[in-house]
Amino acid sequence: MADILPPTDRNCDISQPLERLSPDETLKAESEQLRGTIALGLLDRITSAVPGNDIKLMKFHGIYQQDDRSVRDERRRQKLEPAFQFMIRVRLPGGACTTERWLKISELACKHGNETLRMTTRQTFQFHWVLKHDIVPVIRGLHEVLLDTVAACGDDSRGVMATVSPQFPALQAELAVLAKTVSDHVIPKTRAYHEIWYGEERVASSEPEEPFYGQTYMPRKFKIGFVIPPNNDIDIYAQDLGYIAIVGKDEKIEGFNVAIGGGMGRTDKAPHTYPRTASVIGFITPDRLTAITEAVMGVQRDYGNRADRSRARFKYTIDDKGLDWIKLAIEDRAGSLEPVRPYNFTSNADIYGWVKSEDGFHHFTLFIENGRLNRDTLDKIAQIAHAHKGHFRLTPNQNLMIANVAAADKSEIEALLMETGLIALNERSVLRLNSMACVALPTCGLAMADSERYLPHLITKIEKILARHNLQNEPITLRMTGCPNGCSRPFIAEIGLTGRAPGKYNLYLGGGFHGQRLNRLYRENIGETVILDTLDEVLGRYAAERLPGEHFGDFTIRAGIIREVTEGRFSND
Numbered sequence: 001m002a003d004i005l006p007p008t009d010r011n012c013d014i015s016q017p018l019e020r021l022s023p024d025e026t027l028k029a030e031s032e033q034l035r036g037t038i039a040l041g042l043l044d045r046i047t048s049a050v051p052g053n054d055i056k057l058m059k060f061h062g063i064y065q066q067d068d069r070s071v072r073d074e075r076r077r078q079k080l081e082p083a084f085q086f087m088i089r090v091r092l093p094g095g096a097c098t099t100e101r102w103l104k105i106s107e108l109a110c111k112h113g114n115e116t117l118r119m120t121t122r123q124t125f126q127f128h129w130v131l132k133h134d135i136v137p138v139i140r141g142l143h144e145v146l147l148d149t150v151a152a153c154g155d156d157s158r159g160v161m162a163t164v165s166p167q168f169p170a171l172q173a174e175l176a177v178l179a180k181t182v183s184d185h186v187i188p189k190t191r192a193y194h195e196i197w198y199g200e201e202r203v204a205s206s207e208p209e210e211p212f213y214g215q216t217y218m219p220r221k222f223k224i225g226f227v228i229p230p231n232n233d234i235d236i237y238a239q240d241l242g243y244i245a246i247v248g249k250d251e252k253i254e255g256f257n258v259a260i261g262g263g264m265g266r267t268d269k270a271p272h273t274y275p276r277t278a279s280v281i282g283f284i285t286p287d288r289l290t291a292i293t294e295a296v297m298g299v300q301r302d303y304g305n306r307a308d309r310s311r312a313r314f315k316y317t318i319d320d321k322g323l324d325w326i327k328l329a330i331e332d333r334a335g336s337l338e339p340v341r342p343y344n345f346t347s348n349a350d351i352y353g354w355v356k357s358e359d360g361f362h363h364f365t366l367f368i369e370n371g372r373l374n375r376d377t378l379d380k381i382a383q384i385a386h387a388h389k390g391h392f393r394l395t396p397n398q399n400l401m402i403a404n405v406a407a408a409d410k411s412e413i414e415a416l417l418m419e420t421g422l423i424a425l426n427e428r429s430v431l432r433l434n435s436m437a438c439v440a441l442p443t444c445g446l447a448m449a450d451s452e453r454y455l456p457h458l459i460t461k462i463e464k465i466l467a468r469h470n471l472q473n474e475p476i477t478l479r480m481t482g483c484p485n486g487c488s489r490p491f492i493a494e495i496g497l498t499g500r501a502p503g504k505y506n507l508y509l510g511g512g513f514h515g516q517r518l519n520r521l522y523r524e525n526i527g528e529t530v531i532l533d534t535l536d537e538v539l540g541r542y543a544a545e546r547l548p549g550e551h552f553g554d555f556t557i558r559a560g561i562i563r564e565v566t567e568g569r570f571s572n573d
């Protein structure tokens with residue numbers, strides 16, 4: 001593994017004079033490597049919240065303070081503080097989860113998380129509704145199965161994703177290991193987490209606690225993912241740094257194409273913000289992975305915008321400095337990249353049901369609508385976990401793969417899927433199986449409209465439209481969010497809906513079927529009736545005018561319904 005590079009001059013970009021740094025930069029610098037007053041705030045029993053600055057610092061520990069927005073007004077009327085509770089996100093590189101870990105997580109969710117659990121769009125778990133005094137038991141419970149929540153949020157490298165597509169078991173297992181290696185390499189090294197959550201003593205040292213991140217960490221979150229074509233299940237073009245495996249004739253990974261600068265979030269009516277699909281800049285051999293990761297992250301660490309958080313993601317650094325400049329800066333730190341190697345994606349969906357891989361194992365992908373698990377489903381999956389000798393993988397589309405079922409055990413797992421009724425979850429329309437929604441209301445503080453709670457109902461209505469146009473078997477990607485931050489990656493869906501206000505959404509069309517192209521705003525701030533009427537019209541045209549094999553997103557562009565987005569920065573034009 002490559003040595004960790006010493007931090008170069010923090011904020012060395014001369015365009016960022018110290019006095020103009022955003023307040024978050026000062027907070028990080030003064031936090032004593034993410035300690036702040038978190039430990040003290042947890043002891044305060046008068047409030048169910050934590051102090052303002054600690055709210056931000058706790059994100060680096062994977063914990064978000066939220067409040068139940070459905071009772072906000074009522075509590076204000078009663079002069080009560082908001083119903084504070086916490087969301088806790090687990091770090092789970094590549095979504096790989098043993099059955100032992102699953103059972104522990106499920107137990108913690110039932111005990112401390114209001115009997116609900118969420119599988120996220122980046123292949124991990126989120127506990128919701130955790131009360132302040134329950135945070136430590138959750139974190140320590142996770143520790144019992146050697147899991148933690150370090151850097152699941154915050155200005156650092158977030159959960160590293162890795163494909164779950166089961167066709168190439170050996171390669172997939174290799175990628176899962178690489179995702180873990182990269183994740184371990186780039187997570188913060190501060191002992192703050194151990195002290196605050198496990199109660200360990202602080203040990204004095206003359207060595208810097210964060211050799212790579214320094215005191216101010218990254219300018220903003222940074223996301224890494226690994227994929228094996230042809231299935232782009234992790235949405236490589238939405239990652240800050242993506243590695244596309246190039247597989248040789250001998251079925252071995254020759255190396256990776258390096259993709260940089262993907263990201264989804266935008267702010268409505270703020271054209272200086274936009275989603276961007278990652279640019280593929282070169283090829284590297286596997287031995288260069290950690291060095292290149294450090295170089296790419298180092299460039300963003302040193303040149304990312306630390307004055308304006310709305311422009312702090314790597315995608316903007318790239319567009320501000322120029323792709324060629326950034327590539328040179330990376331090469332300057334880690335050597336030349338080889339020319340991009342050919343690759344081809346065909347889909348970004350999960351493959352449902354049983355798939356047999358070349359090594360003789362069977363894998364069952366179970367549809368979990370929007371990744372939400374309630375008590376009933378948790379109990380049913382626990383039955384499978386007790387019997388299953390393989391492991392689980394959380395998919396990038398919020399679903400669950402029961403992985404590595406030996407041929408001799410398949411009938412037992414199948415019987416359990418039938419007995420529990422879980423198998424019926426897969427008997428859904430193609431549209432529903434290709435849909436995703438973010439959490440949104442009532443827990444997400446940024447939500448402007450419902451998403452996870454509403455999309456299932458909207459889909460039922462769209463299914464009728466599809467049936468009328470005989471399109472019910474057409475795979476069309478549909479993704480919804482409660483705001484334009486893009487947590488379900490809606491801006492690369494063929495149909496994207498992002499919340500504007502309660503019951504109102506922006507409708508985007510023209511995204512690429514396998515996540516390769518951004519969509520564009522088609523109708524703004526519309527309610528259900530207009531959404532359905534608009535889709536009825538456009539889908540009707542698709543049914544009548546499409547070419548053989550033509551995907552819906554491609555059709556909307558060819559038919560002149562929407563203008564193609566060639567680059568993110570022009571997506572608001």
Ligand code: SRM
Pocket residue numbers: 064066087089119120121122123124125126152158159220223238262263264265266313371437438439440443444445446485486487488489
């Ligand atoms: Fe996200 C913020 C949920 C994947 C872009 N995201 C949030 C917060 C933490 C709201 C907040 O800041 O207070 C949400 C918590 C809601 C709740 O109640 O749980 C939240 N994001 C999620 C999850 C749980 C959605 C889901 O339904 O699965 C996903 C957790 C992923 C994980 O396991 O780490 C999630 N978020 C994403 C993705 C998709 C991805 O990474 O592949 C994106 C788009 C890609 C990107 O980062 O550009 C995404 N989330 C955002 C943004 C916009 C960031 C930006 O720079 O533009 C925010 C807001 C922010 O950071 O200021 C945000």
Ligand code: SF4
Pocket residue numbers: 438439440441444445446447448451481482483484485486487488
């Ligand atoms: Fe919350 Fe917006 Fe992300 Fe949905 S897209 S979870 S509403 S931040």
